[in-house]
Structures are given as structure tokens and as C-alpha cells.
Amino acid sequence: MSHEPSPAQPKYRRIADELRAAIKSGQYRAGDRLPGENALAADHEVAPMTVRQALALLRSEGLVESRKGSGVYVQPFSPIRRHGIPRLARDQWNSGKTIWSADDARSPGIDQVSVTENATAPExxxxxxxxxxxxxxxxRGRRYIMDARPVMLATSFLPQxxxxxSPITQADTGPGGIYARLSDLGYAPAHFREEVRSRTPSDEEATRLSIPADRPVLKVVRTAFDADGRAVEINEMTLDSASYILEYAFDA
Amino acid sequence: MSHEPSPAQPKYRRIADELRAAIKSGQYRAGDRLPGENALAADHEVAPMTVRQALALLRSEGLVESRKGSGVYVQPFSPIRRHGIPRLARDQWNSGKTIWSADDARSPGIDQVSVTENATAPExxxxxxxxxxxxxxxxRGRRYIMDARPVMLATSFLPQxxxxxSPITQADTGPGGIYARLSDLGYAPAHFREEVRSRTPSDEEATRLSIPADRPVLKVVRTAFDADGRAVEINEMTLDSASYILEYAFDA
DNA sequence: CAGTGGTCTAGACCACCAA
DNA sequence: TGGTGGTCTAGACCACTGC
Incomplete structure (x- = not known):
């Protein structure tokens, strides 16, 4: 507020910028509660709706999380690094010198496992x-939990x-998971394709991931092919964008 | 409004759902103008602010685009398929049977080319x-244009x-681009790593891509390594999430 | 110039949470 | 029970677009 350099900047943006800077500078840390909407409105001498616009912006950025009846809290950002190509994941080119620091040692928990046989597939x-x-x-559907927070939804489709x-129709597929069982059946995955896009979540995805409707998710669809080129599995994954970094490595 | 099945659903969500359904059903086509805010508010018997919440939701989904002083228009969705691994892009496993249909034949135009030598690198x-x-x-910075719309920003960093x-310091790097010139210099890229995440754009990114502040972007950072494992280039890309699908293919 | 979307005001009621 | 965020109202002024 010292010299008013940009009169064209809307108030809600200024407020968002100020809060963002305060978070990044460490004035508010992960888990801290921000001042209430009324306090912010009074401080900045604006109407409550204007403060809400600012908070909506920070929420869609994944910086903060609102808890109804309680307050607005700073969200931790410690993304999980997901390696698209495990075989190359820890070779000479991957010695910690990455753009974003991210944890890839922890393995997530699994939740909400469901198996439906003889289902009709989407077109x-x-x-x-x-x-x-x-x-x-x-x-086969399941949800992945990391640090007590849901971070990914996954749904696999396999030809009935x-x-x-086979054990693939059981809740517990045994050691090695689906791909090991496909190998047992003679359809060992030999080739993978992953398609990635980003969009806002559906209502169901937002609910199951406990994220606001305007926080983007990463959509990853992995198709597994056997040695004959037959598609044997499709895995549709929905990742909380604030929790994941995808990594792919390949030779020229 | 016929039978009021879900009293728990906020009005702005209902309005958004209705408009979304009308768009997906083809009632409004790409490029069409939606009814104005006042008309929607009158139709649904709500305050203008409530309609704006609904439109903000659709905007963040990338479904519509607002043009100040003109109206709200349905956004076309014809994503570009970007192959992370060109060598494997058109092999036997990639015969048109993909999850999302996407164009990969067109090549984008380039815009806003800038070259800065002897710059200080971010940490x-x-x-x-x-x-x-x-x-x-x-x-080296540039912007990619597809169908007269900016779709990607890219910034390359190379050790000075x-x-x-070399021609890399020129605006036009010649046939084959940066990687061909690196080969000429004896630093042919032999290995690549791409890191992908999704987030909301910075103000500058939103402006240069002509997207609203709450529409997510894909952030792709490609690091090129030469045969000795030396990192020779970093390319930071910002992709409009409504315009791109990334594809990676690899063997088990 | 009339209509549009962008921003903003100054309130309101509600469901939910914590004390 | 008091405070919180979520939703909503009924207006307002402005900059911009298109006629």
C-alpha cells in the first residue's frame, strides 16, 4: 500500500497477492489459519464479497483450504513424484537435480477398493x-491416501x-498386482501408453479427493499392451494437482 | 425446476450444470454466444452475482470464454496431441485408438521470439x-500459436x-532447431527427462495465453542431457490445459 | 450509444465447527 | 452459542464492444 503503483489492479487481486506473498514468505506456514473473512474485509476496507473473491483465487491455486465453520488454512505443498517409466527412474540422469523437489520414497495407502465384474464399458x-x-x-476402482489425505483415484478396465x-476379480490381487496376474494369464504387459491432461474435477472426483471444484486435477490414462499389441488394461487415474509431479524419462 | 430433486445443490451449480448440459448436447456450439448475464438471471430468477458464479465455474473449466463488453462464448475443444517420445509416436501401438481424440497433424506457428544472452539463471x-x-x-523465449490462438509458452535455458x-544465439536457429545445433557443437541430446505438473497460471502467463486466471495450465519442464550425462538444455513450457493432451509411450 | 461483462458494495440467512 | 465460511440478494459504477 506504500506507493500505489498499479491503479488498474482489482482489489481482490491485490488482497490475493498480499496473502500469497505472506504465505510464501513464511509469515503463514502450512496448517496455519488465515485471518477470517470479516477481519480481512475490515483490514482492507472492502466488502466481504471482495475478500471471498480473493480467497477463491488462492483456493483454486491450491494454496489454501477452507473448512466451513472453522476458517481458511494454509495447505502444505509436498508433491509426490510419480515415475511414468520405473525402469529408468533411478539411473545416472536422475540424481536429485530436478526442477521441483518432490518426495518419491513414501508409498501411499489404498482405500475404497471396489471390483465389478461383467460391467458395461464406456464407449x-x-x-x-x-x-x-x-x-x-x-x-477395479480404488483411492490412494497419502498422509491421511486422498491424493489419487484410479479405475482399471480389463476385458471380462x-x-x-482369476485373482484380478478379487479385492486383493496378490503380490505384483494386476500386471503380475496378467503375466500369469499369458498377457504380460509389454508396452504402455500414458495420456495426460488437466481439467477441473467432476463433482464426484472433487468429493472423493476432498478438493474444491475449481482446483485442477491431472487426468492420466494408462493403456497396457501385451507382446501381441493387444490392449489388456486401461487405468484411468485422477490426481490432485497439488499433490503430484509426473516424471517421464526417455532416450533420443 | 420441474421436481426439485436436490435441495442441497446450490443455485449457481444448477445453473452451471444446465448450461454445461446444453453445451454438451449441442444446443450451443463452439463459438456461439450464451445468453447474457441479465437474461440468465431473469430466466432463473436469481441475482446477477449468482449467475456470475455459475459462469466463473464454466470459465475455469475451459468450456466458455468471456469477452468484456461483448458476451460469453462457447470455447472449442480440439486439443493438440503432444508426443513426449516422437520416436515411438507412430508405431503399432498407436493406431488411432486413444482415449481422447486429438489432432497432432497441424504444426503451430511461433510468435514473440526473444533471445537473451549472458542472463542470470534462476536458482x-x-x-x-x-x-x-x-x-x-x-x-530463448517463444510463444506457439494454433488457429490464431496462443496455446503454449516456452523458455529454454542453455549454458552461455x-x-x-553459435546459431543458438540467433532468433532463427536454422533447420532442426536448438537440438540440431547442439549436435553440431558436440553436445547432441541423448536423453530427456520431462517433469509435468498442473497449476493455475501466473498473471503474465494468463495474459500471454489469453486465458482467465483460474483456468489451469500444464507445466512441462524438459531437460536434455548429452551422451556424457551433462544437462545441456532446460525447456520450461506452459501449456493451455484446454488445448493440449500429452502422450508418453514406453516399453515395460 | 446501448448492451455487455468485470468489479464492488452492504447487507442477509444458513450449516457447520469449536468452545 | 458465537464465529466461521458458503450462498445469495439487489442493487451500483466502470470499461469495453459493437452498432
Whole structure:
């Protein structure tokens, strides 16, 4: 407020900038509670709605989290590094010198496991798996938890004919997971494709990930192919964008 | 309004849902103008602010775009498919059966090219490139345009000592671009690492990409290593999330 | 010039949380 | 029970667009 350099800047942006700077400078730390909306409105001499616009901006950035009836709290940012290509993950080129610091040692917990056999596949899944409209799929859903916070949703689709009667239709697929069981069945994944995009979450995704509707998520769809080039699994993942960094490494 | 099935749903969400459904059903097509705020407020019998909340939601989803003084328009969604691993891009596993349809034939135009020699590198860039604090970098910035819309910003950092006097310091680097010139200099990129995250844009990014402040962007940082494992280039890219799908393919 | 979206005011009621 | 954030009202002025 010292010299009013930019009269074109809206008030809610100024307030957001000020709070953002205060958070980044360490004045508010992860878990701290920000001043209430009324306090901020009084301090900045604006209407409550204007403060709310500023807080909505910070919320969509993933910097803060609102708890109804309690307050607005600074969100921790310690992203998980997810390696798209595990084989190359820890080689000579990957010696800690990365752009964003991120933890990749911790392994997340799993939650909300569901298995549905003989389900009807969405059309785009059917197309990629190369199934006829009447061919069914086995759907496996689960949620990943890190530090008591949900960070990823995942749904796998597998051709029902491929996996019927195998441990893949059980809640616990055993050591090595789905890919190990596909190998047992003679459909060992040999090639992967991952498609990545970013968008705002659906209502269901926002609820299950406990994030606001305007916080972006990363959508990662992994397709596994066996040695014959047959698509054997599609895994649709929804990642909290504030919790993940994806890493891919490859040769020229 | 026929049977009021969900009294828990806020009005602005209902309005957003209704408009979203109308767009997806084809009632409004790409480029069409939605009814004005006043008209929507009158139709739904709510205050103008409530309609604005709904429109803000659709805007952050990338579904619509506001033009001040003109109206709210439906945004086209025809994403560009960006292959992280060009060598594997068109092989047997990649025969059109992908989750999201996306164009990858068109090549974007380039805009706002800038070259700065002997620049001071940000600390995180210096760390990855393995430079001392006094070692300078060459910074190359540019903007990519597709269908008359900016879709990506890119900034490359190269060690100044490596590229001084080479065509890399020119606006036009010649056929094959930066990587071909690095090869000429004896630092042919042999290995790449890409780190991907999603976040809301900075003010500058939002301005240069002509997107609202709450529309997410994909941040891709590519590091190129030569055969000796030396980091020779860092390319920080900012992608409009409504315009891009990233694809990575790799073997098990 | 009329209409549009962007910003802002000054209140209100509610559900929820913590004390 | 008092304070919090979530939602909502009914206006206002402004800058900008398109006619």
C-alpha cells in the first residue's frame, strides 16, 4: 500500500497477492489459519464479497483450504513424484537435480477398493480395448491416501473374458498386482501408453479427493499392451494437482 | 425446476450444470454466444452475482470464454496431441485408438521470439544445469500459436559458455532447431527427462495465453542431457490445459 | 450509444465447527 | 452459542464492444 503503483489492479487481486506473498514468505506456514473473512474485509476496507473473491483465487491455486465453520488454512505443498517409466527412474540422469523437489520414497495407502465384474464399458474404453458393444469388462476402482489425505483415484478396465476367474476379480490381487496376474494369464504387459491432461474435477472426483471444484486435477490414462499389441488394461487415474509431479524419462 | 430433486445443490451449480448440459448436447456450439448475464438471471430468477458464479465455474473449466463488453462464448475443444517420445509416436501401438481424440497433424506457428544472452539463471535452473552462481545462461523465449490462438509458452535455458557464438544465439536457429545445433557443437541430446505438473497460471502467463486466471495450465519442464550425462538444455513450457493432451509411450 | 461483462458494495440467512 | 465460511440478494459504477 506504500506507493500505489498499479491503479488498474482489482482489489481482490491485490488482497490475493498480499496473502500469497505472506504465505510464501513464511509469515503463514502450512496448517496455519488465515485471518477470517470479516477481519480481512475490515483490514482492507472492502466488502466481504471482495475478500471471498480473493480467497477463491488462492483456493483454486491450491494454496489454501477452507473448512466451513472453522476458517481458511494454509495447505502444505509436498508433491509426490510419480515415475511414468520405473525402469529408468533411478539411473545416472536422475540424481536429485530436478526442477521441483518432490518426495518419491513414501508409498501411499489404498482405500475404497471396489471390483465389478461383467460391467458395461464406456464407449471410449471399449474402443481402445477393441471390444464389441456386448463384450463386458471388469472394473477395479480404488483411492490412494497419502498422509491421511486422498491424493489419487484410479479405475482399471480389463476385458471380462480375459480375467474371469482369476485373482484380478478379487479385492486383493496378490503380490505384483494386476500386471503380475496378467503375466500369469499369458498377457504380460509389454508396452504402455500414458495420456495426460488437466481439467477441473467432476463433482464426484472433487468429493472423493476432498478438493474444491475449481482446483485442477491431472487426468492420466494408462493403456497396457501385451507382446501381441493387444490392449489388456486401461487405468484411468485422477490426481490432485497439488499433490503430484509426473516424471517421464526417455532416450533420443 | 420441474421436481426439485436436490435441495442441497446450490443455485449457481444448477445453473452451471444446465448450461454445461446444453453445451454438451449441442444446443450451443463452439463459438456461439450464451445468453447474457441479465437474461440468465431473469430466466432463473436469481441475482446477477449468482449467475456470475455459475459462469466463473464454466470459465475455469475451459468450456466458455468471456469477452468484456461483448458476451460469453462457447470455447472449442480440439486439443493438440503432444508426443513426449516422437520416436515411438507412430508405431503399432498407436493406431488411432486413444482415449481422447486429438489432432497432432497441424504444426503451430511461433510468435514473440526473444533471445537473451549472458542472463542470470534462476536458482533452480542453475542447479539442474550444474552451473556456478556466476555462470550465465542464454535464454530463448517463444510463444506457439494454433488457429490464431496462443496455446503454449516456452523458455529454454542453455549454458552461455556452451552456445556463445553459435546459431543458438540467433532468433532463427536454422533447420532442426536448438537440438540440431547442439549436435553440431558436440553436445547432441541423448536423453530427456520431462517433469509435468498442473497449476493455475501466473498473471503474465494468463495474459500471454489469453486465458482467465483460474483456468489451469500444464507445466512441462524438459531437460536434455548429452551422451556424457551433462544437462545441456532446460525447456520450461506452459501449456493451455484446454488445448493440449500429452502422450508418453514406453516399453515395460 | 446501448448492451455487455468485470468489479464492488452492504447487507442477509444458513450449516457447520469449536468452545 | 458465537464465529466461521458458503450462498445469495439487489442493487451500483466502470470499461469495453459493437452498432
Amino acid at each position: 471410449h474404453v471399449r474402443n481402445v480395448l477393441g471390444l464389441r458393444p456386448d463384450e463386458k469388462v471388469c472394473v 473374458a480375459l480375467v474371469a476367474g | 533452480h535452473v542453475r542447479n539442474v544445469l550444474g552451473l556456478r552462481p556466476d555462470e550465465k545462461v542464454c535464454v 559458455a556452451l552456445v556463445a557464438g
